Amino acid sequence: MKPRPSLAVAMMLGWGLCLAEPPVVLGYRVVASYPHDPTAFTQGLVFSDGWLYESTGQYGRSALRRIDLDTGRIEQEFRLADDLFGEGLSVWQGRLVQLTWRERLGIVYDARTFERLETFSYQGEGWGLTQDGRHWIMSDGTDELRFLDPETRQVIRRLKVRLGARPVYRLNELEYIEARLWSNVWGSDHLVQIAPETGQVTATLDLSRLYPPDERSSPEAVLNGIAYDPSTGHLFVTGKYWPRLYEILIKE
Structure with a gap:
């Protein structure tokens, strides 16, 4: 289990820095709320073809799931071996790609059948995984994102993420949305929007009011999970051990 960091969100996100072009502070509106398995240690989240796909973590409990959005029901599940800790998840050309935490193992599945095709x-x-149509993009909990060639699985580019001059650490679950990267900052309830050309944080979003910390069942129940529906432009967000998943509309 990842050790829980000491939280100082103001420092982690760089509030108070004197920036020439500070990031935009975004707002949001909740469009809908859906049931979510409160025992799921959410690590990766993807929305594709009307289905929600989720990667869950913890040794002995990690899984890949296809979920009915409206009911939260698990329609299909593949359980990982007990010595694997599930992490980030992305869709790629009819397949699902799932990372593991410390095992240095990626798994490729058929998105329809969940057949394990290769590793x-x-x-x-x-940690997190997304794709921009050309590369797989992964995080590892540092301030660096790695761009991989999907054919060779080799790193072809490294991107340092900065808020002004300050590194942004603990980058976690990722989503690529309209030429921008979005990332959870693990241990907080904030998302950051990142310019993939420069690594600069261009916007931030505070989602701590979705599920107030004093109502949570565990100190590990932090925000983690970003999925995008291109047909509506809405985001789906949830967290580890959260009983609800939220559909939100971003407002500037």
């Missing part, structure tokens, strides 16, 4: 290896830890 691949990478250096360091695996």
